[in-house]
Amino acid sequence: MMLPPIPAPLRAPLDRAIEVNKMVLDLVRQSPPWKSIFRNAYPNTDENRALVMFNSFFLHIMPVKVKQNTLKWTYTFGLGLMTFYLFLLLFITGIILMFLYVPAAERAYQDMQRLGTSVAYGQLLRNSHRWAAHLMVLFVFLHMCRVFYTGGYKPPRDFNWVVGVLLLVLTLLLSFSGYILTWDQLAASAITVGANIGGASPFLGGIVKAFILGADEPGPATLIRVYAFHVILLPTAVFIMAGVHFWRIRKDGGLSAPATARKARHVLVPSARGGFTVKEVPPVSPEAQVPPSPEEVRR
Amino acid sequence: MAKGETVVQDINPKDPNKTYGLMELMKGRAPLVDKGGPEESLFSWPHLMIWLTVVFLGLLIVVVGISWIADAPLREPFDTDVPENPAKAPWYFLNLQELLLHMDKSLAGVIVPSIVLGVLMALPFIDRNTRDVGIWFATKKGVQISIFTTIYTVAWITAGVLFDESNIFGGFLRLLPGLTGLTATIVAGWLLPVVVMVALIGLLMAIVEVRWRPNIRERAMALFTGFAVAYLYLIVISMFFRGFGMHLTWPWDLPPKAIPF
Numbered sequence: 001m002m003l004p005p006i007p008a009p010l011r012a013p014l015d016r017a018i019e020v021n022k023m024v025l026d027l028v029r030q031s032p033p034w035k036s037i038f039r040n041a042y043p044n045t046d047e048n049r050a051l052v053m054f055n056s057f058f059l060h061i062m063p064v065k066v067k068q069n070t071l072k073w074t075y076t077f078g079l080g081l082m083t084f085y086l087f088l089l090l091f092i093t094g095i096i097l098m099f100l101y102v103p104a105a106e107r108a109y110q111d112m113q114r115l116g117t118s119v120a121y122g123q124l125l126r127n128s129h130r131w132a133a134h135l136m137v138l139f140v141f142l143h144m145c146r147v148f149y150t151g152g153y154k155p156p157r158d159f160n161w162v163v164g165v166l167l168l169v170l171t172l173l174l175s176f177s178g179y180i181l182t183w184d185q186l187a188a189s190a191i192t193v194g195a196n197i198g199g200a201s202p203f204l205g206g207i208v209k210a211f212i213l214g215a216d217e218p219g220p221a222t223l224i225r226v227y228a229f230h231v232i233l234l235p236t237a238v239f240i241m242a243g244v245h246f247w248r249i250r251k252d253g254g255l256s257a258p259a260t261a262r263k264a265r266h267v268l269v270p271s272a273r274g275g276f277t278v279k280e281v282p283p284v285s286p287e288a289q290v291p292p293s294p295e296e297v298r299r
Numbered sequence: 300m301a302k303g304e305t306v307v308q309d310i311n312p313k314d315p316n317k318t319y320g321l322m323e324l325m326k327g328r329a330p331l332v333d334k335g336g337p338e339e340s341l342f343s344w345p346h347l348m349i350w351l352t353v354v355f356l357g358l359l360i361v362v363v364g365i366s367w368i369a370d371a372p373l374r375e376p377f378d379t380d381v382p383e384n385p386a387k388a389p390w391y392f393l394n395l396q397e398l399l400l401h402m403d404k405s406l407a408g409v410i411v412p413s414i415v416l417g418v419l420m421a422l423p424f425i426d427r428n429t430r431d432v433g434i435w436f437a438t439k440k441g442v443q444i445s446i447f448t449t450i451y452t453v454a455w456i457t458a459g460v461l462f463d464e465s466n467i468f469g470g471f472l473r474l475l476p477g478l479t480g481l482t483a484t485i486v487a488g489w490l491l492p493v494v495v496m497v498a499l500i501g502l503l504m505a506i507v508e509v510r511w512r513p514n515i516r517e518r519a520m521a522l523f524t525g526f527a528v529a530y531l532y533l534i535v536i537s538m539f540f541r542g543f544g545m546h547l548t549w550p551w552d553l554p555p556k557a558i559p560f
């Protein structure tokens with residue numbers, strides 16, 4: 001892309017501005033506080049691109065290099081990632097909501113109304129939390145479908161699939177428990193159906209129902225226990241399990257990908273003259289599991 | 300020398316001045332084989348980071364955008380003495396609520412979902428064949444099987460729901476007049492639904508087996524597609540086709556507030 005030429009009278013001040021800008025940046029980047037936080041220079045060399053990933057607490061869960069296939073958006077559609085992002089958004093909006101909502105049966109509903117009438121951006125906050133929750137349930141389901149249809153559940157990712165199923169269950173419970181907190185008639189329908197189903201558990205029905213409701217009927221005791229699940233127990237469980245999920249992705253060799261249609265590869269073989277020889281080996285079919293060994297090549 | 304091989308260069312020739320040398324070559328895979336060797340991989344910074352940032356910003360725009368346009372629902376204050384009609388669970392549990400209409404509640408609400416979750420978790424231990432990993436639907440057969448299963452599932456669920464109408468003792472017992480009391484409960488609430496569900500899954504697997512001679516992944520695909528389609532389709536039925544008293548209606552005849560949003 002060609003930029004339009006800079007008019008002559010502007011050139012000098014612009015150059016000066018760029019210079020000052022650079023000076024300030026350099027000053028910041030060379031200051032002890034900056035260097036104490038970021039131990040590598042800006043990642044524009046391969047070495048620093050690697051270091052930036054190692055050195056950051058937040059980035060080190062990710063590898064220095066990723067497969068091209070992982071970055072192909074039609075492979076993952078970013079669904080797992082978006083599920084996690086939605087969870088983060090829910091975490092943040094949820095914490096703000098905790099400042100504005102008291103989980104007591106006699107005022108929970110009014111608190112919900114107040115969000116719409118007398119809290120700045122309260123309605124937007126509530127809407128974001130609500131719609132993000134619905135989207136999270138949708139995306140976790142779609143993510144599971146993506147993993148299934150691409151075969152991402154096969155060994156060595158078998159255990160991570162199981163972790164995923166637990167995350168699915170946790171997500172559903174999290175969403176359901178939040179749904180109760182509005183303490184309106186939608187919540188009443190939901191808790192009634194929910195307690196009904198829980199109460200139908202074979203042999204344990206009574207215990208399960210009492211556990212959900214905290215009383216014989218849905219009421220104040222239900223609200224406070226559902227709240228505790230919603231704001232502490234379930235989110236903590238999701239954070240831990242999501243941590244395991246991501247850690248396992250690394251340990252399982254990154255995301256699944258098609259077996260590479262191997263290109264010609266180079267193999268190192270001892271040469272008769274005492275050194276070593278690089279030989280080019282013709283491509284093998286993707287079914288071949290182990291590349292030919294030097295012995296095979298020599299034969 | 301094997302066929303097709305070419306010598307590219309000699310490296311590391313024995314050098315009398317060196318005190319070390321390459322001693323031995325071992326058979327095996329290099330640590331990076333199939334993990335994306337240098338040719339198939341890119342630096343996370345910036346390639347992955349750009350992705351992560353763009354997706355986050357896009358998602359943020361979508362969520363705030365939706366929230367700007369549509370308000371979260373808030374109905375009348377909680378009162379279980381005046382239940383809503385129809386009283387519907389949140390959408391992701393509407394499939395269970397639909398099942399509840401057709402069989403005993405512990406079968407529909409607890410046993411069936413537990414079995415589904417159990418099979419889901421067991422899936423990677425049943426299908427361990429890593430042949431076509433990383434390829435959407437694995438094979439052409441996989442695509443065909445998934446499409447067929449979708450049609451099969453929608454057709455049978457539609458037929459079953461229409462037949463059974465809106466309560467467990469309606470449809471099935473019409474076949475067997477004269478059953479009452481406990482027998483009726485057991486037959487209509489347990490026996491018939493179990494037989495129907497098992498038979499429909501069995502028939503699906505049999506058709507797929509005969510028509511496509513599938514491998515294990517393709518069989519799993521029939522099962523999973525059946526589950527996923529049933530999960531979503533039952534939600535659609537319960538959300539858009541269930542009115543007063545959870546009876547079947549057309550979406551345009553739904554009573555107000557019948558959609559739990």
Ligand code: HEM
Nearest residue numbers: 076079080081083084144152160161164165167168255256
């Ligand atoms: C809170 C819920 C979940 C979160 C936040 C989450 C997050 C992620 C992320 C970020 C990835 C990387 C690839 C991608 O973005 O698609 C991933 C991969 C994976 N997820 Fe999930 N996930 C969740 C639930 C699930 C569920 C329900 C399953 C399956 C039942 C599952 C199974 C897997 C597997 C097996 C992989 C590796 C896939 C591959 O290598 O192709 N996850 N997950």
